[in-house]
Amino acid sequence: MVNFTVITFGCWLNKADSDLIITRLRDQGWLYVEDVESADYVIVNTCAVREEAERNELKLLRELSVKYPGKKVIVSGCLTRVRPASIKDAAPNAILVTSHGNEVMDEVLRRGGDVHIIDERPMKYLPRYMPELHGHRYVVPIQVGCLGNCTFCVTKIGRMGFGRVKSYSMDDVVNAVRDAVRRGAREIYLTGQEVSAYGHDRGYDLVDLLERLLREVDGRYMVRLGMMEPLELSRFIDRLLDVVKGDWRVYRFFHIPVQSGSDKVLRLMRRKYTVDLFRELVTRIRREFPEATVATDIIVGHPGEEDDDFWASVNLVRELGIDKVNLARYSRRPFTEAAYMDQVPEPVKKERSKIATEVFSQVALERNKLFIGRVLWGIVSEVDFKGENYVVRTYNYKPVAVKRADLGAFVKVTPREATSQRLIGDLVESEELNVKYRLDYRITEGLDMV
Incomplete structure (x- = not known):
């Protein structure tokens, strides 16, 4: 039997792609192991979004090449299209799969050498729910590609972009989720490059998928929607809010990347x-x-950003009380238009990043404080990164750390402390709660459940 492991960098879509690799190889009789030492094959699924990620990935490949010369290394993911020569320099004997080898892994193994994929992914296979690896969470990719062509974005080269989208059929997604829920999945993450573009190539949209999923998949689970681009979201926002309002099983969580608070920089x-x-x-x-x-997502130091533009971003977060900001210092990426624009000096980017981090943390803290002393319901989602607490994701996706709980259980919690990153609280009740909930959205009162 052949042992293999997968090391994943990057976003939720990359994690789903790694799950698809695991699914495909297990179907061929291979055994997944969690450590490099035990693996015959090491598959590295890469990310190209940031320069820092690229450095870490190339460093890992060099280490694998030196420390484990006898192991076979397969490199997949976005960086393979962006930096193929750098990958080969770091790991000369690695098998390079240009772009994403998740759906063609059997072809990769049949050839035994580099595979350069020209055609886009066939959208035939979805990852299987694997509770032994991911507990009660099932991450399902619903689309790839995006309808934009941003000047800073290298993902349009590493994956798909330039206005192109490919979506999995509603039948395939609903069937995959139904199977996962039947087998114990409690959290369903619908992910993609731009989930708001789902169905653009098929004549339907994200709300159509969500409505059908909630209607046809019985069970007690929570759905988390991935990133939604503002213009595409605006096309169906009212319909989406109606669906969310009508079903307790959708997290009241909206990830909408603005990138800048300045219209000039957005242009x-x-x-x-x-x-x-x-x-x-x-x-x-x-x-x-x-x-x-x-x-939301915000980039500081994009070429052309001046002080007024930067403060427009800071003030927008303050004004709207944004709960969480994924802040990125602009990173010059190859083959992008922004790489050839006049660059903001690095010290200026660092200073802006420092200021923004402080302000955004304070805004998040004030927002989290609103929930102290409340009784909230949610699902015990995971063990925290230190292994010391359990994290309850409330109905609005706020993380609340508690000392102990049963993973996958629906519980009530009362937060007693807040940080900018999470709430800290106590379990009110740990038994399973009734299926029917009365949702009360008033900010001043707790949520009742009947």
């Missing part, structure tokens, strides 16, 4: 919306769900 980025559209979306969400968690 330089070639984003397709204005700051006012983002503001309107957040306002509409908060009107329906005052307690909803709104997350």
